[in-house]
Amino acid sequence: MIDDSRPIFMQIARMIENDIVDGILLEEAQVPSTNEFAAFHRINPATAAKGVNRLVDDGILYKKRGIGMFVATGSRAVLVGRRREDFYEQFVRPLAREARKLGIxxxxxxxxxxxxxxxxxxxxxxxxxxxxx
Known part of the structure; x- marks a missing residue:
């Protein structure tokens, strides 16, 4: 699951995002702890925490003191919206440019x-x- 293509903390954040978008992690569901991520992926807990905290900073996750991290209400819609915009920029715009070049x-x-x-x-x-x- 973890590869060398991007920093590990970003991969952890993306895995959590994927689980939210795919409906595996529902809104208000508890997210595995940073220690669980670290043990499962055999990475430093600080690296896992950096990925999780990135999502907290983005408002995708929130902390319940002494309990853990949870998926914020509306997170799936936010992530789907961001990904649709990324999809447009990465795929649709270049596709449309190439189509125009080819007279399509x-x-x-x-x-x-x-x-x-x-x-x-x-x-x-x-x-x-x-x-x-």
Whole structure:
């Protein structure tokens, strides 16, 4: 789970964010302690705390003194909103620029997206059928 691509504390924060976005950690649910993160990932507890505290600073988590960290109400919506904006900046804008360069209009681009979406469904059906054999 932990890799060398980014600082470990940022990876810890991203894992917690993923669990919130995926619905694994619900709003008002308690988050594992920094010691639990440290033991599970075999990292320094201070590193785990840095990742968790980053989310506290962002208002995604909050502390209950003597009890632990909890997911703040509205955190999932905030994270999904941020990720949608990141998705737009990282993928949609470059895609639209490239489409313009190639003379692909909006209608053609939407048709391509629909074709890809259909391919995903068809691939899922094939995979399901192969699994049944």
């Amino acid at each position: 209009d909006s209608e053609q681009l939407l048709a391509m997206m629909a074709r890809e979406s259909t391919a995903d469904v068809e691939n899922a059906v094939v995979t399901e059928k192969e699994g049944a054999l």
